Amino acid sequence: MNELDTTQAEQAAMRRAIVLAGNGPHYGVNPQVGCVVLDAEGTTIAEGWHRGAGTAHAEVDALSQLTPEQAQGSTFVVTLEPCNHTGRTGPCAQALIEAGVGRVVYAATDPGHASSGGAQRLRDAGIKVVGGLLEDEVEELLEEWMLAARLHRPHVTVKWASSFDGRAAATDGTSQWISGPQSRERVHVQRSAADAIVVGTGTVLADNPSLTARTTSGDLHDHQPIPVIIGKRQIPGDAQIHQHPLEPLVIGHNDLHAALSEMFDQGIRTVYVEGGPTLASAFIAQGLADRLYIFQAPVLLGGDKLALGDLGVSTLSERIDLEVSSVENLGDDILITAKPIRKGA
């Protein structure tokens, strides 16, 4: 944190910019970014935020509300380092230089290969720049986007529902519905928050899922995840997935690293894996699960239809430890949100 190098007005402006960032969509290829502009007295003269890929960045949105005189010498307080590249829009750092701003305070550094370096470009132009104010808060807000930008693969959430004794189905294979209505409603909200929903061909053949995000009345949520099918088996032409409003992305192999790379190249930054025990276990075993949503229903099923299969753990010392961030009651069910702890992390 760089609070010592910033004024109280700038600190308050950054807190406001974080709130503004939350107005933008939390899915898609671009991050949520907010911006507040202060005059020489520390009074807010403009606010902006980013509304999604292809629209103005937060800084340019705020700049568009100012006269050239107001922009001259002003302080831009922005949650992400101003970008330094021409993507779908122009470089924010250059726009700020041309506007003659006096000072820029930002929270998190842009990890993008092409887009980073905006702070240095501003400094080179003689503008005072301070980075790192409320950085932890912004890193948390942008956790998924930051991970995707740093690792060049989407952030992966793996979800499953099981009985208290860890079964995903009864011995005869019946599994609808182990969890209750509140859990199922939550799953649809989680689906709609993701860029993509991932299943294996086995799940498509066995369950014929629609993979849409729906409200309790059956209507579609405003934002739908792209359905992604991983595996080598053929999907029938009349499978429900073909009714999905978005074209399915079919990945005809089982290489998860390559599959995530393909998804990243298609602009997918967050995926929700809902694909059954084999696929869920493969993501976890390969260290590719960043978050787990574990829905547990207060029933016992026994038998061999486990929610997870082989995780590559053959002895206790190889176990995968979890960091639990929340435990919620959803009707009679429990939702555990956890993160696998990476060995050596």
Ligand SMILES: Nc1nc(O)c(N)c(N[C@@H]2O[C@H](COP(=O)(O)O)[C@@H](O)[C@H]2O)n1
């Ligand atoms: N500083 C900043 N403010 C915003 O409002 C932003 N959306 C970004 N995004 C960065 O620029 C990349 C996208 O550029 P285009 O929208 O394609 O022009 C994105 O990957 C971020 O690095 N930055």
